Amino acid sequence: MxxxxxxxxxxxxxxxxxxxxxxxxxxxxxxxxxxxxxxxxxxxxxxxxxxxxxxxxxxxxxxxxxxxxxxxxxxxxxxxxxxxxxxxxxxxxxxxxxxxxxxxxxxxxxxxxxxxxxxxxxxxxxxxxxxxxxxxxxGEAGFCIGISESEAGSAVTHMRAQLTRDGDGFRLNAYKNYVTGGHKARACLVWCRFPASEGAKGIGAVVVDLESPGVEVTGTHVKMGLRGTSEAELAFDDVRVEEDDVLLFGDPDNSDSFKRLISHINHERCGNAAMCIGAAQGALEYAIRYMSERVVGGRPLADIQGLQWKVADMATQLDAARLLMLRAVHLAGPHGTPPALETAMAKTAANLAAKFVCDEAIQLLGGYGYSREYPVERIYRDIRGLCIGAGTIEIQRNFIGSNLVKGRIPNSPSWRNPLR
Ligand SMILES: Cc1cc2nc3c(=O)[nH]c(=O)nc-3n(C[C@H](O)[C@H](O)[C@H](O)COP(=O)(O)OP(=O)(O)OC[C@H]3O[C@@H](n4cnc5c(N)ncnc54)[C@H](O)[C@@H]3O)c2cc1C
Incomplete structure (x- = not known):
């Protein structure tokens, strides 16, 4: 293939x-x-x-x-x-x-x-x-990340995961939802509230050993795609957390730690974009090969100009997304973090390109595209989850749009701030 x-x-x-x-x-x-x-x-x-x-x-x-x-x-x-x-x-x-x-x-x-x-x-x-x-x-230990809760997905600052003081450490009470690989991991990075905090203020993060007393995997979600790596629900019931387990302390007077955590998610967003681009590349390559082998009405699908146009659009959208992703990761430098605006654009473009490319790949294979015996429908189901995880397409768009109207510009040869 x-x-x-x-x-x-x-x-x-x-x-x-x-x-x-x-x-x-x-x-x-x-x-x-x-x-x-x-x-x-x-x-x-x-x-x-x-x-x-x-x-x-x-x-x-x-x-x-x-x-x-x-x-x-x-x-x-x-x-x-x-x-x-x-x-x-x-x-x-x-x-x-x-x-x-x-x-x-x-x-x-x-x-x-x-x-x-x-x-x-x-x-x-x-x-x-x-x-x-x-x-x-x-590779001895698996890791997972617990941010989302049932009442706090996109609205992440509404999270309820709470630390309370317990002598020289803390106790964690939380219920985290949709934790990728949470049922197999050894440690979870849990975003949570430090005592006496509200909104984005006071949100920090701790690393919890999932073998600690009080941690329970209460279930895994049954999903459309990405069926190998389940998303778990994790309950933390009065779990002891030492000061050494704190990744970032939350300060109830400011949202600095929350901002650092959010900015660090840009690594994950770029990785999400890279996986989407790879998956769509696989679907595109498969569809092109299929088109050259499948003969309909005496000629290969690859000879039909209307279908060549589909391939042209698929490849064009895919390479545009790839270039945006490359821009974001190169801007990070060897040890930095990808910048937020360029990352949000890369993730959005990669999610949308992957949806388009995989959907068209199914169409190009006709009935076989819809069959589970061929890989393109699986690829489509898999990338569909990536359009929701690590911040949905809509949340990326909110971020991009709100920044642009404030005069922020992405790193690009011809961009000028229109508000200056
Ligand atoms: C495959 C997969 C893996 C995941 N892995 C993890 C993980 O490892 N750890 C973790 O913590 N979470 C994980 N998640 C959860 C994911 O981060 C959330 O599903 C996501 O943030 C959306 O939250 P929600 O599901 O509560 O949707 P909601 O927040 O209820 O949103 C529902 C819809 O409304 C839209 N919406 C909401 N608010 C706005 C707004 N202000 N403007 C415009 N549109 C809006 C959303 O984009 C979405 O389309 C994963 C999810 C998936 C699908």
Missing amino acids: LTPASHYRRLLGTIGGVSFEGIPFEETEDQQALRQLARDVAERELLPRARHWDETEEFPQASLDALRDAALIGITIGEKYGGMGMGDVEAAIVLEELGRVDVSSAILAQLIFNGPPRAIEHLGSDALRERWLPMAAS
Whole structure:
């Protein structure tokens, strides 16, 4: 189903010519080698089981093992802790390649690359880093992130998860909903309120060992797609939290910690965009190959101009989204965080492009596109969840629009602030 590796080299040749201020997009030799490794592992180990995870809803443990064996799981964790110290560009390269064959498996890498371990390394204390990062780098422990609650999804500042003082530490009472991989993880980054706080003020975060007394997985959601990696509901009933477990203290007088947490989610949003782009790339490649093989009325579908136009639109939207994603991750630099406006644009574009491309891929395959024996309907179901997770498309649009009308501009060659 997949085109040869030279496809990406050709693609990179094209985007190598595009330049935003200070952002060359050409991949280094090391990055190309990383892409090739990720592609090899994805095609050899992940692709053959992708349908199995979807049909059975089993956790893709074999994918995790394969990523660990290929030393692909700890790439963004600092070398001091056993990782490779890579940044958002490399994370996006690997997530794109894994997403191209199986998003359920790619999400396992996303949780390590752009989830709690990254937050612990950037925002946490030495104690937290030393406790958790070696286990993340080796793939020994899984991580999950508990932000959403049933009454606080998009309206995240309405969260009720509450810490109360307990001697020199705290007690956590919370009910977190839709926690990806929460039923398998060892640690959860829980966003919660510090004592006497309201709204965005006083929201901080703690890292909870899920083997602690008082933690319970109360269920997992039955979903349309991404069926390998379940989303769990986690109850925290008077769970003891030490001061050392605090990632960021919330101050009831300001929302500084909340702003830092929200800004750090940009890593996850870029990873979400990369997985969408990879998945849509996989669907597009599959559809093109199908069109050249499927003969209808005596000629291949690939010869019908009306269908070539579909492919043209799919590839154009996909590459536009890819360029936005590359801009956001390159702006992060090797150890920084992708900027918010460019990240929101990248996630929105990637979500919308993936929806469009996967939907059209189903159409191009006709009845077979709708069949579970062919992969494009699975890819569509998988990326549909990515349009909701990590901040919905609507919430990204709110952010982009409200910033633009305040005069903020994205990094782009021709943008000028219209309000000046
Ligand atoms: C596959 C998947 C994985 C997830 N993984 C995690 C995870 O690991 N950890 C975690 O904490 N959460 C996770 N989530 C939860 C996710 O972050 C929330 O579902 C999301 O933030 C939306 O919240 P909600 O479901 O409560 O929808 P609601 O907030 O109820 O929104 C419903 C609809 O209204 C729209 N809407 C709401 N407010 C506005 C507004 N002000 N303007 C415009 N439109 C608006 C939304 O965009 C949406 O379309 C995951 C979700 C999915 C689908």
